[in-house]
Amino acid sequence: MNRASAAQALIADEMIQTAEIEIRDTPAVCDPLGALYLPESTTLIVSDLHLEKGAAFARRGMMLPPYDTAQTLKLVTAVVSRYQPACVICLGDSFHDREGAAALPPSSQDQLSGLMSGRDWYWIAGNHDPDHPAGLAGDCVSELYLDGLCFRHEPLQTAGEAVGEVAGHLHPAARVVRRGKGVRRPCFATDGRRMIMPSFGVTTGGLNLRNNAFRGLFDPQQLTAHLLGRDRIYSVAFERLIG
Numbered sequence: 001m002n003r004a005s006a007a008q009a010l011i012a013d014e015m016i017q018t019a020e021i022e023i024r025d026t027p028a029v030c031d032p033l034g035a036l037y038l039p040e041s042t043t044l045i046v047s048d049l050h051l052e053k054g055a056a057f058a059r060r061g062m063m064l065p066p067y068d069t070a071q072t073l074k075l076v077t078a079v080v081s082r083y084q085p086a087c088v089i090c091l092g093d094s095f096h097d098r099e100g101a102a103a104l105p106p107s108s109q110d111q112l113s114g115l116m117s118g119r120d121w122y123w124i125a126g127n128h129d130p131d132h133p134a135g136l137a138g139d140c141v142s143e144l145y146l147d148g149l150c151f152r153h154e155p156l157q158t159a160g161e162a163v164g165e166v167a168g169h170l171h172p173a174a175r176v177v178r179r180g181k182g183v184r185r186p187c188f189a190t191d192g193r194r195m196i197m198p199s200f201g202v203t204t205g206g207l208n209l210r211n212n213a214f215r216g217l218f219d220p221q222q223l224t225a226h227l228l229g230r231d232r233i234y235s236v237a238f239e240r241l242i243g
Helices: 053-059 068-083 106-116
Strands: 019-023 026-030 036-038 043-046 087-090 120-124 139-141 143-146 149-152 165-167 172-178 181-190 224-228 233-237
Touching: 019 181, 043 068, 068 106, 087 143, 120 143, 120 149, 172 224, 172 233
Parallel strands: 043 087, 087 120, 120 139, 149 165
Antiparallel strands: 019 026, 026 036, 036 043, 143 149, 172 181, 181 224, 224 233
16 A cells, blocks of 8 residues: 555544554654654654645656655654644655745645644654745754654754654655565564654655665664555564565
């Protein structure tokens, strides 16, 4: 199931199976929609929304279906409703380019403002959207420290300095063999010391966790891919993944 179809197949809360893990001894919950939840501080994290990606491509003369923002916000609304967080962290590349926030349709802007009302909201600066989103509330920061963890968009390349890091940017995905066929899914990637989150936007791609871009970021003996399924998380050791 791709991210676009996920927006059409939301599962009732009582039917989903999450994965309860720890990152640097901090309890965390991986949700099948691709959000991370920290129960101790009631904080919800989503990464790489890439809102208004279709509009950004249209400005460059390349046409994509214009429904990405509405579908992605449908998923954000679902996980906010599920966990009722006091704080939400958007982990960078929330908009596909610098013009994305200003170009939001009024209905989407109202939807976002409603989600933000009554809770702390942080926009982590990404490489696509390094500035505060125009016309929206919340705090824009380069990184944020909370619950013993550090939230930033791009992961540090030095593993020893990244203990407790939660990052995005790389859009990890993993492939496994199921019933004799290769299956590819976005995934949370963690070795217990740090995490790289899956992209949350419905039209974003994924990078295989075995790609060289991930080399040196994790202890391969401890690395687990928590794959997004339709109604549950599938946790698979790195050694069982295929290229």
